[in-house]
Amino acid sequence: MAAPETSDPWDHLRALPMGRRVEISDGAGHTWTGTVVPRHELSGDRILPLKLDNGYNIGILIEPGFRVRELPPAPSPPTNGVSSPAPTPSGTSPVVLLTTGGTIASRVDYTTGGVRPVREEREILAFYPELAHSGPVRIVPVFDRLSENIVPADWPILARHVVESFAAGARGVVVAHGTDTLGFTAAALAFLLRDLPGPVVLVGAQRSPDRPSSDGSSNLDAAVTLARDGRFGEVVVLMHAGLSDDRFAIHRATWVRKMHSSRRDAFESRNAPPLGRVESGRVHLDQPAAPPASGPPRVDGPLDDRAVLLWMYPGLDPTVADRFVDGQRGVVLAGTGLGHTAATHLDWIRRRVAAGTVVAMTTQCLGGNADPYVYATGRELLEAGVTYLDDLLPETAYVKMLWALGHAPEPDGVRRLLRQSLAGEFLDRHRPAGAA
Template sequence: MSPPTAKDPWETLRTLPMGQRIELHDPAGADWTGTIVPSHDLSGDRILQLKLESGYNVGIRVGTDFSFRAAPASPPSAASEERARAGPSSTVHPGEPIALLTTGGTIASRIDYETGGVRPVRGEREILDFYPDLLSEGPVRVVPVFDRLSENIAPNDWSILAERVALTFREGARGIVIAHGTDTLGFTSAALSFLLPELPGPVVLVGAQRSPDRPSSDGTSNLQAAARVARDRRIGEVVVVMHAGLSDTRFAIHRGTQVRKMHSSRRDAFRSRNGPPLGVVEGAEIRLESRVRPPSPRGARFDGPLDLSGRLLWYYPGLTPELAEGFVQGARGIVLAGTGLGHFASVHVDWIRRAVEAGVVVAMTTQCLEGLADPFVYATGRELHRAGVLFLDDLLPETAYVKLLWALGHATSPDEVRALLRLDRAGEFVARHPARGEE
């Protein structure tokens, strides 16, 4: 450990790199041990910001009589120790270049001390300052794409992001991590799954439930797990990597078309629909437990466009036919999120029949978190089926909506759109059979 400083410590402290761990002493009796993190816009003169051992950030006004020592690095995490014990993996290749595409969201945000909320982190340097361990297993190229919270990401942005993914692979990336806000991450992962049918490596969407300057932040561990998956040579599809439990050593790998955010704030908020995830990252090991799409030898292929004349309508008690019919005016297709096995009140059947006769594709999903939509159990389902509604088995409503936009962009006639909706394009159907009555 270096001796305490004798001159004005601020002259040295202000030049230390982000991530440097120090012990700071105030002669008045206070001591702090922590890691230097970037200061914020409202920091005053001589303010040093540290991430303490507790995980909290603190701003300290450094006096001329303060002293500090360089502190030893923090003990390695359990996950780091497991990776060190395991040695190199046959499927994960440290050193191969990957790219981190940033879109905003909590994983790329920090506390805004003016508002008390969080704001996006901007620029490559600021991101790597917050996540210095990201480079520990190989080169990472940071590519800013958007600077938005996920609720502000729109369907046109999905196409922009997919084209950027294809370009980044052509520029030499082995795999790609996309940092994204969690609220609409499932929509984006589904959209990329349909827009990128062939990939030479993994596309891994990852988010965080807690911002990086909060003590329970999951951003660092999520990003490290995602980066490991992005270097896995067995995977050639879009996946989502997030906490699989409350520990920082186990992460789930979800298929991009079968995942939903199930909790507003827990770190293990994401679940795969109607089954287990594709696999897990546990310490040094990536364990695939379901079949994954292998990398394509032909490289990345963008398959747009999306046609934005699709709609998604959730049924609720009190929804009138007039409101519903008005909502779908001008649409070429609509996904209904029905109750139970895929039900709407019978008063809606007439306008649905008129829409189908006018050439609108009407598809049904279920609002339930498990199970599927089936028209042949109750009379309401049979009525809807006779009116021309296409039941989409176990597709999540959001996945069905995104797939509808893709299908509308690739077909002109309603029959062609319906055929594309029935096609299992990106592993979106868990049940490997056509809906009854649609063979």
């Protein structure tokens, strides 16, 4: 091997391909031997990351005068490789797994230090080799994006994949999705999909599948079980019901919200308990769910994404809010308390409504109704033309607004659709937690 020796080895080292073995001496008696690995994006200047033979990574500050020797590569142990898919039991109709990326289908990215979505069926099977053990599962990669990068235009595409899956004989459909915006996508599918002959189950993971403790595997397992059970025909979200790996909650798509940034049981049904649960491989439905339709399923599009979601807070400048709404056909306000804004906002709201913008109100409390009749502020907002959406979550209301805008050309039609129950999204009764 060549032993280039320069006064400053940094440029040479920086240009080395990943995986090259080197020996570095600092001239003061210290020597490091290891494999060059990609720099972390937050690594310091002139830091060379090395993977030592004991498996540890370290960073060495390369100074002029350090000596570098390239070494022959270490013999690499055989790769286990990606296991081939287990032969799927035939004779029963399959569950289709649509993957969109997200933590549940991501792996560690050595370069950025973060996680990146996988895009191929074989990579998914490498993570979840036991996926098809209990019955046939067909994997269809749709997107390979973290869910913060999912946009409304993706929702009808996903909905079409669901319809095609059922058309091709699927018993149920599972959608693996990043958790950040999983609630939005779930609500969108709930409004977009009609006459579902079986369950559409959205599932995610709060821990990436390269970790032995990932919740992805048990969530996916339970989601496939639920999709195969086929007792209902609506869109639901399935995630951990608590911190244990043996109980999973079934949430109605329009009621669910991510309420924690990291816990496995981050998803909660608001205003009502979950529809049911999966425990020890069995599905329990605790509340009535939409029965399977005789079909055929269809996509009830389109969406019109000319709408915004605006969180009201003390100090929000009415002129800023007004500008934010420019060019939109609809705006959903997440109001304070029972659905309020500061009186200073009444003016622009009144003006925008008069000009044909649909302004809808929800509560940022994320529980209970928005109600215009209790305080004068609410009555004034109502009088200004704001449409109150009761107990809809702000996110669900936003998604519903896009759907309604896509289905009605006039503001009045939009307002009528907004107030209509389309996917079981409104709750007539709010019962205290734990009530029988």
